[in-house]
Amino acid sequence: NAGVTQTPKFQVLKTGQSMTLQCAQDMNHEYMSWYRQDPGMGLRLIHYSVGAGITDQGEVPNGYNVSRSTTEDFPLRLLSAAPSQTSVYFCASRGGVNQPQHFGDGTRLSIL
Amino acid sequence: RKEVEQDPGPFNVPEGATVAFNCTYSNSASQSFFWYRQDCRKEPKLLMSVYSSGNEDGRFTAQLNRASQYISLLIRDSKLSDSATYLCVVNRAGGFKTIFGAGTRLFVKA
Numbered sequence: 001n002a003g004v005t006q007t008p009k010f011q012v013l014k015t016g017q018s019m020t021l022q023c024a025q026d027m028n029h030e031y032m033s034w035y036r037q038d039p040g041m042g043l044r045l046i047h048y049s050v051g052a053g054i055t056d057q058g059e060v061p062n063g064y065n066v067s068r069s070t071t072e073d074f075p076l077r078l079l080s081a082a083p084s085q086t087s088v089y090f091c092a093s094r095g096g097v098n099q100p101q102h103f104g105d106g107t108r109l110s111i112l
Numbered sequence: 113r114k115e116v117e118q119d120p121g122p123f124n125v126p127e128g129a130t131v132a133f134n135c136t137y138s139n140s141a142s143q144s145f146f147w148y149r150q151d152c153r154k155e156p157k158l159l160m161s162v163y164s165s166g167n168e169d170g171r172f173t174a175q176l177n178r179a180s181q182y183i184s185l186l187i188r189d190s191k192l193s194d195s196a197t198y199l200c201v202v203n204r205a206g207g208f209k210t211i212f213g214a215g216t217r218l219f220v221k222a
């Protein structure tokens with residue numbers, strides 16, 4: 001089972017560039033979410049989706065967009081990269097309310 | 113006050129020791145509970161779910177006390193490989209919200 005797949009694993013951007021972090025899951029989970037984790041800090045929720053066509057903001061949504069056109073895919077777009085967005089980004093998916101979240105192995109993003 | 117609170121540690125224990133972590137949650141609508149393990153700069157991985165009746169998986173035992181709104185994790189016979197951050201995680205009822213604790217850091221030393 002692939003589970004949750006994130007690409008790329010590493011990326012370096014220049015300030016002002018845009019890019020899309022990809023996330024796909026093959027478990028038919030309705031709930032998907034994006035987190036960022038800065039060094040020594042906990043996970044912070046960026047955006048989440050409760051199903052295809054439905055997205056909502058988390059704690060730290062500024063500078064990011066998401067869409068959910070299919071159950072499987074939940075890409076995260078950085079509109080104009082800033083050094084403050086240097087972080088590790090994790091995508092996660094979950095089945096029902098009593099189910100745990102499953103994480104991808106992360107994208108390590110540096111903005112110069 | 114955070115919705116899920118954990119002692120950040122660090123806990124420094126020798127190999128073979130027993131160590132216990134507690135976690136408290138403030139939202140009574142919390143429905144399901146988990147412990148995750150996170151190694152440095154890696155993704156969080158599910159360690160175990162937590163049930164009111166208590167559950168055990170090898171050296172790990174988890175307990176849930178709904179009346180007092182706390183969750184515990186006991187690690188017996190600690191190994192060097194247990195060194196990690198342990199996250200307390202709560203799913204709220206009536207929606208898809210998952211709340212992560214900030215984590216408790218464990219160092220197991222030879």
